[in-house]
Amino acid sequence: MFGSFERMVAKRYLRARKGERFVSIIAIFSLIGIALGVGTLIVVMAVMNGFKADLLGRILGLNGDLSVYSQSYDGPTSLRGYNNLSNRIEQMSYITSAIPFIEGQVLINAGNFNSGGMVRGMTASGLKKLKIISKTLDPTVLKQFQGDDVIIIGETLAEQANLGVGSRLTLISPKGSATVMGNIPRIKSYRIIGIFDSGMHEYNSSYVFLPMRAAQKYFQLDDEVTGIQIFSNDSTHIQAVTHQLENSFRNDNLKFVDWTQSNNAFFGAVQVEQNVMFLILALIILVAAFNVISSLIMMVKDKTRDIAILRTMGASRGAIMRIFLMCGASVGVTGTLIGTVLGILFCKNIEHIRQGLQKITGTNLFNPEVYYLEHLPAKLDWSDVIQVVSMALFLSLLATLYPSWKAAKTDPVEALRNE
Numbered sequence: 001m002f003g004s005f006e007r008m009v010a011k012r013y014l015r016a017r018k019g020e021r022f023v024s025i026i027a028i029f030s031l032i033g034i035a036l037g038v039g040t041l042i043v044v045m046a047v048m049n050g051f052k053a054d055l056l057g058r059i060l061g062l063n064g065d066l067s068v069y070s071q072s073y074d075g076p077t078s079l080r081g082y083n084n085l086s087n088r089i090e091q092m093s094y095i096t097s098a099i100p101f102i103e104g105q106v107l108i109n110a111g112n113f114n115s116g117g118m119v120r121g122m123t124a125s126g127l128k129k130l131k132i133i134s135k136t137l138d139p140t141v142l143k144q145f146q147g148d149d150v151i152i153i154g155e156t157l158a159e160q161a162n163l164g165v166g167s168r169l170t171l172i173s174p175k176g177s178a179t180v181m182g183n184i185p186r187i188k189s190y191r192i193i194g195i196f197d198s199g200m201h202e203y204n205s206s207y208v209f210l211p212m213r214a215a216q217k218y219f220q221l222d223d224e225v226t227g228i229q230i231f232s233n234d235s236t237h238i239q240a241v242t243h244q245l246e247n248s249f250r251n252d253n254l255k256f257v258d259w260t261q262s263n264n265a266f267f268g269a270v271q272v273e274q275n276v277m278f279l280i281l282a283l284i285i286l287v288a289a290f291n292v293i294s295s296l297i298m299m300v301k302d303k304t305r306d307i308a309i310l311r312t313m314g315a316s317r318g319a320i321m322r323i324f325l326m327c328g329a330s331v332g333v334t335g336t337l338i339g340t341v342l343g344i345l346f347c348k349n350i351e352h353i354r355q356g357l358q359k360i361t362g363t364n365l366f367n368p369e370v371y372y373l374e375h376l377p378a379k380l381d382w383s384d385v386i387q388v389v390s391m392a393l394f395l396s397l398l399a400t401l402y403p404s405w406k407a408a409k410t411d412p413v414e415a416l417r418n419e
Contacts, residue, residue, distance in 0.1 A: 296400060
């Protein structure tokens with residue numbers, strides 16, 4: 001497509017001589033602008049993808065892909081016969097596990113520390129199936145997870161309340177016993193046997209786990225549970241799984257709620273934010289593309305006499321156009337490649353970079369209380385990288401068309417007459 005003569009002239013024009021530094025500086029800034037735009041867009045898209053995937057993985061890891069409740073669900077005492085029901089659900093080919101649970105809100109007290117919390121009651125075998133929790137616990141903890149006096153708490157809660165294994169904390173439930181003096185809250189003290197780290201600040205700071213019988217006793221339940229959380233082998237197509245379960249248990253007065261229903265607003269907001277960030281940061285590349293147009297127009301203006309001489313020596317309009325296309329494309333392609341490499345390297349080392357910047361500035365750049373997660377995630381999606389690179393190359397090449405066409409339209413007679 002490009003001849004040796006055209007490549008030689010384009011390479012010569014890209015090297016600034018004395019008196020042409022200004023045009024070269026604009027081209028350099030255009031290259032830097034494209035590189036920064038591409039790199040920033042790759043990093044932001046990777047962080048947004050990582051945030052969404054990591055958050056979704058931890059939410060589903062604790063709550064399951066979907067949950068089943070009684071159709072007349074109005075409290076934590078609604079589901080009976082849960083053992084037979086969970087066994088029936090687990091026998092289905094597309095279900096990996098079904099875990100009965102009890103859930104209730106409480107006030108957590110330890111000395112001068114008070115905080116709201118969420119109690120999860122389940123069996124030791126059920127807790128073992130929650131890999132996000134059980135994998136961070138010592139295997140002996142699951143063997144001790146029985147009786148009426150033991151509890152497992154999160155790492156952040158342990159730090160905030162200055163608690164450790166063997167310490168005791170108190171749970172206070174507002175739904176107490178009714179007496180002639182009014183409603184008396186239920187208060188019970190438990191011994192901590194384990195501390196988990198789910199990687200998510202909200203869970204680590206507010207969730208506690210009780211053995212099933214201890215939770216039933218605390219919430220004054222008989223042989224009942226709040227619901228059953230279900231894990232499937234395909235969480236991305238959970239609506240189809242939910243529909244199949246509803247058809248299979250149509251006559252059992254059950255209600256199935258999957259993660260897309262319970263977290264729809266939250267993940268919808270994350271998706272909208274991701275799309276908006278893409279559009280905003282794409283403007284950086286667009287601005288850099290306009291800089292390519294500016295530098296190339298100035299180059300064409302500066303090289304008018306050279307263009308006229310080349311035309312009189314036999315160079316065609318197509319050759320002139322290809323020369324300036326190469327000049328502009330070189331800036332765009334080089335900037336895109338540099339930005340892609342920098343963006344990928346930044347994504348691969350983003351957590352180390354964050355920790356280094358925090359040490360230098362002395363500030364917390366990723367507060368887990370605000371962003372839910374304990375670590376800054378980044379998931380590099382190569383389809384996003386290809387999309388960003390393609391867009392940058394397209395805008396860069398598009399920016400070279402008009403100046404190149406303008407150079408090819410130069411009349412050598414008029415150009416030399418005006419010199």
